[in-house]
Amino acid sequence: MERGNKSTSTEFELVGFSDPPEHQPFLFIFFLIMYMFTIVGNSMIFCIVRIDPQLHTPMYFFLSSLALVDIVFTSVTVPKLLINLLSDSKKISFAGCIMQLYCIFALGNLDSLILAMMAYDRYVAICRPLHYSMLMKKSLCVKLLVSAGVIVFLHALAHSILMAQLSFCGANKVHHFFCDFAPLIKLSCSDTSTNVMLLLTETSLLLLFHFLCIVFSYIRIIFAILKMRSPEGRHKAFSTCSSHLTVVALQYGPVLFTYIRPSSEYSLNRDMIISVMYTVVAPMLNPYVYTVRNKEVQGALMRAVSKIACPCKK
Structure with a gap:
């Protein structure tokens, strides 16, 4: 049965975090600070890995x-959120909304696939160290990343095309701070069974595949660490994996809860907080987790600071 008046929408209104209005300046400062930390931290990691020869390994790639x-x-999400927090108009065009949805699906799944590749890299390094250089060649790493990119962008394209074909009702107020799947489905006047089925099958299987790759890799890693006779060896092996496990926990908990469940269970306040965790908090914390817990990254950072402070020093 159709709900409301069926219409061809040209824009949506992102009403997440719009109430109460007096909190918006505080929220603007809060999200701006987190966004700045995200950009600075991840840019630091990216630049250090690129310029330091000692980090030119598959793990740091x-x-x-x-x-x-x-x-x-x-x-994809935070700049628009910051604009909306300072503006009375919180509009986003239909094309912009679909593009935002596309990027969330594509980049979110690419994040997960990269974490799975990092787990496999740690598995080979700890469980098959003698074959590491042969199995984890640079060319293979590049091929894995390109293949992952193709898979996730086709996956996102399927969701975006199906969403773009739906009709939407009423005032088209999206009760979220970005165009996500569940709030858009709730606005649709069309039959959304295909969209929901794709999310609960293909998306769930893709996310579970990433997650199970990580789980199986770390099961093998744990058994390999327990077999080590040297306490120093066990500590070193565990320290190389602890940062990655922390990042996996930050990423997968909110994502699995958000997407592997019926859209009818969508709850505005709860789901917005969970969305903040995987779209803002996790990307912000990732580089600092690796900097604090990883001695190689710390060493590379110190060398970079030393070169900047004393450029004449070789």
């Missing part, structure tokens, strides 16, 4: 790729 994706991923 994937880490720099993750940092670049996180910069773009956050920039």
Whole structure:
């Protein structure tokens, strides 16, 4: 049965965080600070990995790729949110909304795939160290990343095309701070069964595949670490994985909760907070987790600071 008047929408209104109005200046400062930390932290990781020869390894190649994706991923939502918090008009065009949805699906899944590749890299390094240089060649890493990009962008394209074909009702107020799947589906007057089925099957399988790759890699890693006789060896092996596990927990908890469930369970306040976790908080914390927990990144950062402070020093 159709709900309301069916119409061809030309724009939406993003009403997330619009009430109460007196909180908006505080929220603007809060999100601006987090966005600045995200850009600075991930740019630092990306530049350090690129300029420091000691970090030209598969693990840090994937880490720099993750940092670049996180910069773009956050920039898809936060700048528009900041504008809306200072403006009475919170409009976004229909094309802009679909593009935002596309980028969220594509970049979010690319983030997850890169984390899965990093887990595989740690598995090979710890469980098959003698074959590491042969299995994790630079050319293979590049091919894995390109293949992941093709998969996720086709995946996002399918969702975006199906969403663009729907008709929407009423005032078209999106009760979120960006164009996400569940709030858009709630506004549609069309039959959304195909969209929901695609989300609950293909998207769920894709996310679960990433997650299971990480789980199986770390099961093998844990068994390998427990077999090590040297406490120093066990500590070193664990320290190389702890940063990655922290980032995985920050990324996968909110994402799995958001997308692997029926859209009918969508709750405005709860889901917006969860969305902030994976679109703003996780990308902000990722580079600092790796800097604090990783001695190689700390060393590269110190060398970079030393070169800047004393450029004449070789």
